[in-house]
Amino acid sequence: YPMVDIKVIVFDGSYHDVDSNEMAxxxxxxxxxxxxxxxxxPALLEPYMSVEVDVPEEYMxxxxxxxxxxxxxxxxxxxxNGSQHIKAHDPLREMF
Incomplete structure (x- = not known):
């Protein structure tokens, strides 16, 4: 997963003629x-959708x-009015 808003500070480093190269x-x-x-x-963040469903009692x-x-x-x-109104939150990727 891509990471965003990352800040890196290098406090120390050194160079040596033999061991230091781009790959190192x-x-x-x-x-x-x-x-x-x-x-x-780190925490994985994912969008949640607000879901509202009107459903007859027998399918609740x-x-x-x-x-x-x-x-x-x-x-x-x-x-x-003889049915149930359900409110929920579901992850967006699970809705499809």
Whole structure:
């Protein structure tokens, strides 16, 4: 996954005629980035969609089961004219 808003400060470094070359610096940079990312404990952010569904009572269990299988979070339910109005939040990538 791409990482954004990353700031790196190099505090120290050295150069040696024998050991220092472009590849050595690339490897050192890669190793430093990996260690920094591991220590930073990054979080994966994903968009969530607000979902509202009006469903007849007899299908309510199936709809709630489908939303749960998509990693949805139920926000509430309310009865409306013989049906149920369900509010939830689901990850966008699970909606398709």
């Amino acid at each position: 610096f690339k490897i050192a940079g890669s190793m430093g980035f990996k260690e920094g990312a591991r220590k930073a404990d 269990g199936d709809v709630i089961g489908d939303l749960n299988s998509r990693r949805g979070r139920m926000d509430g339910m309310e009865a409306r």
